[in-house]
Amino acid sequence: MTLYYSLVFVLLVSEMVLFVGLIVPMPFTVKRKMFNFISESPLVAKLQYGLKITFIFILILFLDSVNRVYRVQVEMASLMNDSSGAGRAAAIGTDRMEVQARKFYSQRNMYLTGFTLFLSLILNRTYGMILDVLRLEEKVKMYEGDPQAGGKEGEKLGKHYRADQIGELKKQLEKKDKQLEAMKSQSEGLQREYDQLSVKYNQTNPSTGEKKSN
Structure with a gap:
């Protein structure tokens, strides 16, 4: 295995370890x-940029390995068609072993680069999905009253804040009810005083009351 394919293999193993770390x-x-x-780390951002460039080169290697596999297949088919005679068959058998060896290495390189690219797409999608899930969990915990997204303490704080608001509204409502009751009492007192004054006035001035009645 050449140096760059060895590096691709190391990258593939690293992707497998990273994928396991994401799903744990x-x-x-x-x-x-x-x-x-x-x-948020700038170092990770630079590393991701470098990996994007690396994956472009891996894509080129993948296309080259696919082309090599195709050419080996064509060469293998031509050898099978040219097998005639004992000496020719022996020579073709040697060439066929060499072609099969090249076919094996080409297929190995194709699978190696192909799986590396495929796993990079899976990692990218998995990373995005986990970020979305974390944001949703964060929002749910905030709606539940947890400013630190840590559980029951934030929920108690949120409930305490809502209870204070409700208590303040109840106090204001009770205050308004008391003011209304006081106004009703004043109105009833004024009505009673008016009735009493009317009775006293009629008693002291009966002629005026009669005139008013006529």
Whole structure:
């Protein structure tokens, strides 16, 4: 295996390890810190840029290996058609072993580069999906009243804040009810005083009351 295909193999193993690390269950806080570091670190951003360039070269190697496999297949078919005579058959048998060896190496390189590219796409999609899930979990925990997305303490704080608001509204409502009751009492007192004054006035001035009645 040449040096660049050895590097491709190392990259493939690294992708497999990274994929296992992504799908391993971890606590929410640990996973959030890890993905925040990956998404915000400038070093990781430079590494991702370098990997994109590397994957372009791997794509070129993949296309070259596919072309080599196709040419070996054509060469193998031509050897099978030219097999005539004992000496010719022996020579063709030697050439056929060589062609089969080249076919094996070409197919190996094609599978190696192809799986590396395919796993890179899977890693990219998995990483994006995990980020979306983390954002949704963060929003759910915030809606539940957890500013630190840590569980029950934030929920108690949110409930305490809502209870204070409700208590303040109840106090204002009770205050308004008391003011309304006071106004009703004043109105009833004024009505009673008016009735009493009317009765006293009629008693002291009966002629006026009669005139008014006439």
